[in-house]
Amino acid sequence: MNKTDQLLYFCQMTVKENLAGEGDCISIRDGDGMLATDPCKALRDQTAEDIRKFDFSHLPVNKMLALHRALYKARPDVSAVITNHAPYSCLVAEKQNKLSAVLDDVAQIIGPFVRFAASYEPRDVIRILGKRNACLIKNGGAVAVGRTPDEAHTGCLVLEKGAKAYVEGKILGGAKKIPLHEALLMRFVYKKKYSKADQTAKKEELDR
Amino acid sequence: MMDEKEIRQAVKEAGVRLVSSGLVQGTWGNISIRLDEKHMVVTPSGLDYIRLKPEDMVVVDIDTLEYDGPLKPTSEKKIHAAIYRNRKDVHAVIHSHPVHCSSVAAARRELPVMTQEMQQYVGGPARVGRYGLPGTKKLTDSTVEALGDRNGCLMANHGVLVCAASIERAFEVCRVMEECSRLFIESEAARILNRKDQTAGNIREAFCRLIK
Numbered sequence: 483m484n485k486t487d488q489l490l491y492f493c494q495m496t497v498k499e500n501l502a503g504e505g506d507c508i509s510i511r512d513g514d515g516m517l518a519t520d521p522c523k524a525l526r527d528q529t530a531e532d533i534r535k536f537d538f539s540h541l542p543v544n545k546m547l548a549l550h551r552a553l554y555k556a557r558p559d560v561s562a563v564i565t566n567h568a569p570y571s572c573l574v575a576e577k578q579n580k581l582s583a584v585l586d587d588v589a590q591i592i593g594p595f596v597r598f599a600a601s602y603e604p605r606d607v608i609r610i611l612g613k614r615n616a617c618l619i620k621n622g623g624a625v626a627v628g629r630t631p632d633e634a635h636t637g638c639l640v641l642e643k644g645a646k647a648y649v650e651g652k653i654l655g656g657a658k659k660i661p662l663h664e665a666l667l668m669r670f671v672y673k674k675k676y677s678k679a680d681q682t683a684k685k686e687e688l689d690r
Numbered sequence: 691m692m693d694e695k696e697i698r699q700a701v702k703e704a705g706v707r708l709v710s711s712g713l714v715q716g717t718w719g720n721i722s723i724r725l726d727e728k729h730m731v732v733t734p735s736g737l738d739y740i741r742l743k744p745e746d747m748v749v750v751d752i753d754t755l756e757y758d759g760p761l762k763p764t765s766e767k768k769i770h771a772a773i774y775r776n777r778k779d780v781h782a783v784i785h786s787h788p789v790h791c792s793s794v795a796a797a798r799r800e801l802p803v804m805t806q807e808m809q810q811y812v813g814g815p816a817r818v819g820r821y822g823l824p825g826t827k828k829l830t831d832s833t834v835e836a837l838g839d840r841n842g843c844l845m846a847n848h849g850v851l852v853c854a855a856s857i858e859r860a861f862e863v864c865r866v867m868e869e870c871s872r873l874f875i876e877s878e879a880a881r882i883l884n885r886k887d888q889t890a891g892n893i894r895e896a897f898c899r900l901i902k
Binding site for chain 1: 823846847900
């Protein structure tokens, strides 16, 4: 698959998995720029004609595209960015100020807790995201980044699952947090070992 | 009886089915099928099921956990092996992370029998094993204890483990547990709101009421 086809594939996956909302955007690093979907159009309606190349030397007018560009510039390790508005992520972003990992896969892929950026302003998101793979935007949606589109997609999928488990766990009497040191250990193992071979193979394919 | 080649193929196909049916995200979860009295065929650790070939599946000794080949077996091989040692009736094991089961597991609540189908497929309420780090003895022991003689249990903050006489039946147990987890969550949301209708629409409202 070329990069445009990959973008369209992840648009479809995001919609299929009920992770999409209004103002979503998916991009892939492409040389000294990025290929990105049109943030003014729903992911379900994106076609190859909507995918555009943005050179990093120009600041896009659209705020979401400007955020994607800033993330690529701040994080050389990142090859894909997804900003989306999945229902439980948005609910938690609206009602809570922090989200602890209550599932192993959240601890592994995102970390012991999900951090909240105050806004979509690039400096807010870059500061809060740090070296992590995903964060929430207060009163907004989610941001997920990855070494490959697959990893960014998994980040927003797992973030939504973690938010859902938190919300539904509350209804069942309260979801139990994973102890901090155990969450940190799982995150370390995921980054250094578990995902390495798989993501390296996928990154090589993306760069081909 | 299937031979090794057929079982490798069946494990590979089950891995793809696990991903395509939304029972896991990414490479998470693992599957095994009993090969014979002493061996099981398991999925390897940390690799995308879609890309794997039948020959990538790993044959593991149930008693010693020794294996051949370049790929490491799943880190949860100890749980799979312990179940095959304890339960001669079991020929397939699936560990997955379906969303509703995961929510119940995050709350560490026992899943009550919600339907007749659950009684038939699981054999009673699904108990929750104590929390343990992946791959540890603590997680193995608590999961095997929670499973007992039933066909499914929850793993605290982790997901679900099911077993059956065939891989097809194991997928059915998984489906039933996910469906019953959804019913359980919706019934608790309706109870909080003091409503008779049990719908997904109540969940947001019940959550907002609880955090007021």
